[in-house]
Amino acid sequence: MRRYARVYAACVRNCLVRELEFRANFALSTTANLGWAILSMLLAGMIFGNVRQVAGWDLDRMFLVIGTYVMVEHVTSVLFQPNMAKLSELVNRGELDFVLMKPISSQFLVSARYVDFKDLPGVFVGLAYVLVGVQRLELRPGPIEVGLYLLLVVCATLAVYALWFITVTFSLWTGRVNNIAYLIVPVTDLARVPTDVFRGLARPLLTFAIPVALIATLPAKALLGVLEPGMASYQVGLTAALLWTSHRFWRYSLTRYSSASS
Amino acid sequence: MLYLALWRIGLQEALQYRAESVIWFLFDVLPPIMMVFLWLTAYEGQASVAGYSLQAMLQYTVGVMVLRNVVTAHVEWDVSYQIRQGTLSMHLVRPMNTWALWFMTGLAARTVRALMLLPVLLACLVWLGSYLETPEWGTGIGALAASLVLAYMISFFTKLGIGFLAFWLTDITGTLTLVEVVAWVFGGMLLPLELLPDVLRPIAALLPFQYIYHVPMSLLLGRLDPAEVQTTLGVQAAWAGGLVLLAGAIWQRGLRRYEAVGG
Numbered sequence: 001m002r003r004y005a006r007v008y009a010a011c012v013r014n015c016l017v018r019e020l021e022f023r024a025n026f027a028l029s030t031t032a033n034l035g036w037a038i039l040s041m042l043l044a045g046m047i048f049g050n051v052r053q054v055a056g057w058d059l060d061r062m063f064l065v066i067g068t069y070v071m072v073e074h075v076t077s078v079l080f081q082p083n084m085a086k087l088s089e090l091v092n093r094g095e096l097d098f099v100l101m102k103p104i105s106s107q108f109l110v111s112a113r114y115v116d117f118k119d120l121p122g123v124f125v126g127l128a129y130v131l132v133g134v135q136r137l138e139l140r141p142g143p144i145e146v147g148l149y150l151l152l153v154v155c156a157t158l159a160v161y162a163l164w165f166i167t168v169t170f171s172l173w174t175g176r177v178n179n180i181a182y183l184i185v186p187v188t189d190l191a192r193v194p195t196d197v198f199r200g201l202a203r204p205l206l207t208f209a210i211p212v213a214l215i216a217t218l219p220a221k222a223l224l225g226v227l228e229p230g231m232a233s234y235q236v237g238l239t240a241a242l243l244w245t246s247h248r249f250w251r252y253s254l255t256r257y258s259s260a261s262s
Numbered sequence: 263m264l265y266l267a268l269w270r271i272g273l274q275e276a277l278q279y280r281a282e283s284v285i286w287f288l289f290d291v292l293p294p295i296m297m298v299f300l301w302l303t304a305y306e307g308q309a310s311v312a313g314y315s316l317q318a319m320l321q322y323t324v325g326v327m328v329l330r331n332v333v334t335a336h337v338e339w340d341v342s343y344q345i346r347q348g349t350l351s352m353h354l355v356r357p358m359n360t361w362a363l364w365f366m367t368g369l370a371a372r373t374v375r376a377l378m379l380l381p382v383l384l385a386c387l388v389w390l391g392s393y394l395e396t397p398e399w400g401t402g403i404g405a406l407a408a409s410l411v412l413a414y415m416i417s418f419f420t421k422l423g424i425g426f427l428a429f430w431l432t433d434i435t436g437t438l439t440l441v442e443v444v445a446w447v448f449g450g451m452l453l454p455l456e457l458l459p460d461v462l463r464p465i466a467a468l469l470p471f472q473y474i475y476h477v478p479m480s481l482l483l484g485r486l487d488p489a490e491v492q493t494t495l496g497v498q499a500a501w502a503g504g505l506v507l508l509a510g511a512i513w514q515r516g517l518r519r520y521e522a523v524g525g
Contacts, residue, residue: 032439039443046457054304177281186288197303
């Protein structure tokens with residue numbers, strides 16, 4: 001465990017140094033990514049400024065949903081986006097071999113080698129939205145609500161990672177699909193609206209199978225104090241199951257992997 | 263004949279990368295579907311939102327899904343990649359208009375998208391049936407067709423100009439992201455502009471993006487009176503013309519720079 005922490009610290013330092021080398025590009029990309037964080041709230045404002053409520057959600061409550069969505073989206077981008085984007089490249093160039101030779105978990109190294117600081121400011125924008133929501137609703141969340149909220153946000157981050165990793169692991173099977181790292185993005189974007197608005201099969205699918213409700217709607221409910229304890233437990237289980245699946249699938253896919261070079 | 267051949271080559275290229283196409287397709291299809299769900303629930307509590315009935319709102323949402331797929335150009339990636347990699351030189355020495363090449367491959371990509379969209383659209387018709395039944399072909403199909411062609415021109419030449427920025431920038435992603443954000447909000451790419459707060463409405467009028475999405479949709483829904491239709495089409499044409507000139511100016515300056523780099 002100590003060894004992994006040391007390796008990770010070295011990776012983070014290395015990424016920071018590289019980032020500071022191209023400062024103009026860094027500044028432009030950071031601004032652009034902030035744009036998305038602002039867009040999410042603007043779109044919600046356009047809808048909920050004209051609609052009193054949708055399935056019990058009004059503009060004030062949407063600050064909690066959008067804030068949490070922006071936070072989780074940016075945290076997963078900071079920690080995982082560059083790694084997920086690079087995996088199919090590693091496979092196609094045969095460079096995955098170098099990863100496999102290193103005396104460290106290969107899933108750890110391909111998932112955590114790079115950190116993208118450009119999305120870091122967005123995390124604070126999301127947090128600010130949540131705080132505005134808490135203020136406007138005059139919420140006084142107790143330690144249980146806050147604890148449950150943080151637990152679900154951590155679960156959401158891990159669940160999104162696991163799902164993301166499962167989708168990019170397919171590049172060991174399919175060969176070249178350049179944008180496979182983007183497959184998950186339009187799906188997790190569905191977390192921008194409360195999952196309660198979905199009907200038919202879509203709602204159970206996005207709540208119990210694909211962790212979309214977990215990204216924003218369920219944490220927001222936890223903060224509002226209206227989340228059933230059973231649902232929270234289920235989501236922790238779902239996260240664990242997704243993480244386990246991602247690891248098994250990676251190990252299994254590696255047995256089928258026959259490098260690009262040899 | 264040459265241009266038809268270019269279109270066919272573009273079709274073959276687009277069909278070669280099917281898995282990629284499906285992933286990009288999701289980006290343009292899932293957000294409107296999400297909005298259909300949201301509107302169906304939202305209208306349970308009120309009959310009208312910013313002057314839109316449920317029927318009009320669903321028609322706007324499904325209509326904009328079509329525009330995102332069929333009328334939105336994505337030529338900027340090809341163009342910037344060819345500039346960065348220097349493969350542009352190969353096209354420049356050929357006895358053919360380079361812009362025409364991009365225009366035809368762009369059209370081919372839209373053709374493939376239209377085919378992909380067809381089953382989704384049919385599913386929407388089955389799902390939402392009565393809501394989508396009677397588009398009030400407000401001002402006739404001619405004006406709508408003209409508006410759609412102009413919308414594609416506006417989108418194409420905006421994206422072409424952005425692609426040309428690769429003459430100066432190593433990475434256009436940041437610029438493109440900013441433009442996309444602005445188009446989402448001020449173009450009506452997901453929500454009708456009537457939902458914008460009054461303070462922000464004038465900004466939309468100063469930008470070309472509403473002429474790609476919001477204006478054709480307003481025509482389809484019959485929200486413009488006949489006198490307005492003429493002037494709106496005129497403004498749309500002016501934007502298309504202006505953007506051609508702008509892209510041309512960037513292209514000329516960029517080429518000078520490109521040759522200088524290539525030695």
